[in-house]
Amino acid sequence: MSFAIETVGLTHYYSKGTVQQVAAINDVNLQIEKGELIGIIGHTGSGKSTLISHFNGLLKPDSGKILVDGVDIWKDKETLKQSRFKVGLCFQYPEYQLFEETVYKDIAFGPKNMKLSEAEIKERVLRAAAFVGVKPEHLDKSPFDLSGGEKRRVAIAGVMSMEPEVLIFDEPAAGLDPKGRKDLVELIKEYRKQTGSTVIIVSHSMEDIAGMADRIIVMNNSSVAMQGSVDEVYSRGDELRAMGLNVPEITEIFSKLRAKGIDVPANVYTVEQGTAILRNLIERRSAE
Amino acid sequence: MIRDITIGQYYPGKSVLHNLDPRAKLIATFWLIVVIFLCKSFFSLGLIALTAVAAAALSRVPAKMMLKSLKPIVIILVFTAVLNVLYTEGGKVYFEFWNIAVTEKGVNTAIFTMIRIVSLVIISSLLTYTTTPTILTDGLERILSPLKVFKIKVHTLAMMMTLALRFIPTLIEEIDRIMNAQKARGADLESGGIIQRAKALVPIFIPLMVSSFRRAYELAFAMTCRCYTGGEGRTRMKQMKLGIRDVVAFLFCAAITAGVIVLNHFFEAVI
Numbered sequence A: 001m002s003f004a005i006e007t008v009g010l011t012h013y014y015s016k017g018t019v020q021q022v023a024a025i026n027d028v029n030l031q032i033e034k035g036e037l038i039g040i041i042g043h044t045g046s047g048k049s050t051l052i053s054h055f056n057g058l059l060k061p062d063s064g065k066i067l068v069d070g071v072d073i074w075k076d077k078e079t080l081k082q083s084r085f086k087v088g089l090c091f092q093y094p095e096y097q098l099f100e101e102t103v104y105k106d107i108a109f110g111p112k113n114m115k116l117s118e119a120e121i122k123e124r125v126l127r128a129a130a131f132v133g134v135k136p137e138h139l140d141k142s143p144f145d146l147s148g149g150e151k152r153r154v155a156i157a158g159v160m161s162m163e164p165e166v167l168i169f170d171e172p173a174a175g176l177d178p179k180g181r182k183d184l185v186e187l188i189k190e191y192r193k194q195t196g197s198t199v200i201i202v203s204h205s206m207e208d209i210a211g212m213a214d215r216i217i218v219m220n221n222s223s224v225a226m227q228g229s230v231d232e233v234y235s236r237g238d239e240l241r242a243m244g245l246n247v248p249e250i251t252e253i254f255s256k257l258r259a260k261g262i263d264v265p266a267n268v269y270t271v272e273q274g275t276a277i278l279r280n281l282i283e284r285r286s287a288e
Numbered sequence B: 001m002i003r004d005i006t007i008g009q010y011y012p013g014k015s016v017l018h019n020l021d022p023r024a025k026l027i028a029t030f031w032l033i034v035v036i037f038l039c040k041s042f043f044s045l046g047l048i049a050l051t052a053v054a055a056a057a058l059s060r061v062p063a064k065m066m067l068k069s070l071k072p073i074v075i076i077l078v079f080t081a082v083l084n085v086l087y088t089e090g091g092k093v094y095f096e097f098w099n100i101a102v103t104e105k106g107v108n109t110a111i112f113t114m115i116r117i118v119s120l121v122i123i124s125s126l127l128t129y130t131t132t133p134t135i136l137t138d139g140l141e142r143i144l145s146p147l148k149v150f151k152i153k154v155h156t157l158a159m160m161m162t163l164a165l166r167f168i169p170t171l172i173e174e175i176d177r178i179m180n181a182q183k184a185r186g187a188d189l190e191s192g193g194i195i196q197r198a199k200a201l202v203p204i205f206i207p208l209m210v211s212s213f214r215r216a217y218e219l220a221f222a223m224t225c226r227c228y229t230g231g232e233g234r235t236r237m238k239q240m241k242l243g244i245r246d247v248v249a250f251l252f253c254a255a256i257t258a259g260v261i262v263l264n265h266f267f268e269a270v271i
Helices: A048-055 A077-086 A103-113 A118-132 A148-160 A178-195 A206-212 A230-234 A237-242 A249-259 A271-287 B022-038 B042-059 B063-087 B104-130 B133-150 B154-184 B194-200 B202-225 B244-266
Strands: A005-014 A022-032 A037-041 A063-068 A087-090 A166-170 A198-202 A215-220 A223-228 B093-097 B100-103
Touching (some): A005 A048, A022 A048, A022 A223, A037 A048, A037 A206, A048 A063, A048 A198, A087 A148, A103 A118, A103 A148, A118 A148, A118 A178, A148 A178, A178 A198, A206 A249, A230 A237, B022 B042, B100 B104, B133 B154
Parallel strands (some): A037 A198, A037 A215
Antiparallel strands (some): A215 A223
16 A cells, blocks of 8 residues: 655755755655655654655755655646645645635635535535534635634634645644634544544644654754654654653653652653642542 | 845946946946947947947956856847848849848848947946945935935835845745755655646745745834844945046946947948
């Protein structure tokens, strides 16, 4: 079986051919399995965004290959076009891409470009809108009349309605309040559960990623620095810190507790997990 | 990619021309342009052309960049030259077909006009090569400030110009971002006829307008928060001061003007 996305020696330069030429990504080799939920982390300028812009052919690699479902997307024009529909990319602050007169039309923009039938478009729009929680009475409103959080939902629905095999989110929770953040994480988890599609999330928030990713890819200095399960990556806290990253705060607290000789596990990444363990501990102690 | 486009053509450097006061540069440029049009003979024009080349050398802007600024006018040059050759009559006739004659005067006028245009472009592009857009608008504001008497809001106009220039790169980045977002949704920007392509721009243009307005409001708000109330009673961190070198530049312009007038007087006029 072929991988959902595979890159072979992917390299991309900025300001190519000038004195300022720098490698934005350098010899990246990745294999992303179908149905995986991948988290990509890395500090600003580490090449995360450049990397994901290659996944649907927005950027052309200067050398190396990018295979979607085993096919080189730069093979010909038609393959490239299809790859845009196979790999959905939801950019940072996606609400700034809204343009249509109504919410419905905006969500329908992607499916329309796929040249689907009217009935199919309608079905997909309603499904995506319901999924992200856009109220049915909002569908005929102008997207510019909605609140910030609602706009973002509409924009996400606009990408989901293409029903891509791989869905990529670039900093999906940027600028949202804690509740909005949490809702969004739940939404992405639910999306993946329902559709079984591959999901890639680029984020700064270690907590969000730890709570859902199957595998984490760490980018540093234009290339892949580490990859592995959440446990594997977050157990290398010192290396992460050296790259300007951090382990989740709750993990930090637990490692400090362990340093003080309190018997708690090291692999705690979410606050929920942490509170449960601490509550257990306190109950056990008071029982003694 | 779209962000590779360069706006303005400032060439950073530390030459004498770079260090001139922007007002002196603006006035000198304007002065020399007027002088170019005073030239009547090849000798006076030669003096100006020489001045232009010398100034270009003095600015230390690479010759390659100077030639780049001449590239867009090649068509105009060829066009005016051809028209001049064909439609100016007088003097010796070189050759003739139908009722069109190529004459000595025609050829002379063509060469004269070409040199004139090239000098014009060199001198005016030196201004933008050696002055950043911001400093240029600052200088313009100071020069035009007497217009305040006629209730023209010179400061506001200059501020608008500065802001517009400042936001060009930002908007280009924004366009890039929006284009990518719409392309990711399968928008086809490259194929189809003119109408289809114009329609394909709607998904780019509307978000761009929306975000431009948002930016404008935010900027206005930020400026107000920092007590910006317009030009009234506003002082500058970098005071412009005319120095010796600016006086020298003016003297130089005056000398060239005198030279042109003298040469005009002693040599045969071409036009």
